Amino acid sequence: DADVTQTPRNRITKTGKRIMLECSQTKGHDRMYWYRQDPGLGLQLIYYSFDVKDINKGEISDGYSVSRQAQAKFSLSLESAIPNQTALYFCATSDLVDQPQHFGDGTRLSIL
Amino acid sequence: GNSVTQMEGPVTLSEEAFLTINCTYTATGYPSLFWYVQYPGEGLQLLLKATKADDKGSNKGFEATYRKETTSFHLEKGSVQVSDSAVYFCALSPSFSGGYNKLIFGAGTRLAVHP
Numbered sequence: 001d002a003d004v005t006q007t008p009r010n011r012i013t014k015t016g017k018r019i020m021l022e023c024s025q026t027k028g029h030d031r032m033y034w035y036r037q038d039p040g041l042g043l044q045l046i047y048y049s050f051d052v053k054d055i056n057k058g059e060i061s062d063g064y065s066v067s068r069q070a071q072a073k074f075s076l077s078l079e080s081a082i083p084n085q086t087a088l089y090f091c092a093t094s095d096l097v098d099q100p101q102h103f104g105d106g107t108r109l110s111i112l
Numbered sequence: 113g114n115s116v117t118q119m120e121g122p123v124t125l126s127e128e129a130f131l132t133i134n135c136t137y138t139a140t141g142y143p144s145l146f147w148y149v150q151y152p153g154e155g156l157q158l159l160l161k162a163t164k165a166d167d168k169g170s171n172k173g174f175e176a177t178y179r180k181e182t183t184s185f186h187l188e189k190g191s192v193q194v195s196d197s198a199v200y201f202c203a204l205s206p207s208f209s210g211g212y213n214k215l216i217f218g219a220g221t222r223l224a225v226h227p
Contacts, residue, residue: 004155033214040219040220041219042116042201042217042218042219042220043156043201043215043217044217045214045215048214058214090155090156092155092156100146100158100161101156101158101215102158103155103156103157104155105153105154105155106154106155
């Protein structure tokens with residue numbers, strides 16, 4: 001079983017819809033992250049969290065919100081999806097500072 | 113600010129060729145440096161890392177040396193295989209991340225190895 005699980009793996013939806021992407025982890029890590037990947041741009045950080053009471057904006061948080069329901073669960077929401085949010089989204093976790101991040105397999109989101 | 117620049121791809125090589133993917137960075141202080149690899153349809157996996165100047169990270173035949181004087185962390189492999197075909201990302205974690213290891217990624221370099 002994957003240590004970091006993202007659902008759904010693929011989603012096609014329409015402009016204006018509310019979308020939730022979910023991430024769960026079995027690694028017991030405190031830190032969780034949401035990234036967006038666009039071709040030619042690498043990964044950009046959307047939000048990150050240390051625990052259920054700690055939520056921080058990343059580089060590109062506009063148009064997104066998150067919820068840390070438990071240590072193991074971190075959800076990303078698009079309240080009103082727009083086409084330029086079409087991208088590949090990754091969840092990641094990490095333990096102590098200077099330790100590597102562990103990534104899920106990604107959610108491919110297409111907004112028509 | 114912090115940034116990572118890596119060579120544009122795609123890089124196309126024959127099996128057993130020598131690989132270099134260039135990576136340079138801009139950062140204050142002493143960042144940690146990473147190479148991640150992304151195979152088709154998968155998430156990123158850590159390939160190697162270095163946390164201080166002159167450290168050499170190595171894994172699966174890949175190597176990279178943290179060069180502070182040239183602000184570089186170039187990825188090398190002496191003999192590539194078809195199975196090395198993937199996208200490679202250079203990344204840094206700033207010195208002062210407030211208890212997080214926030215990563216700043218380069219744009220990625222696609223490697224295609226042909227038999």
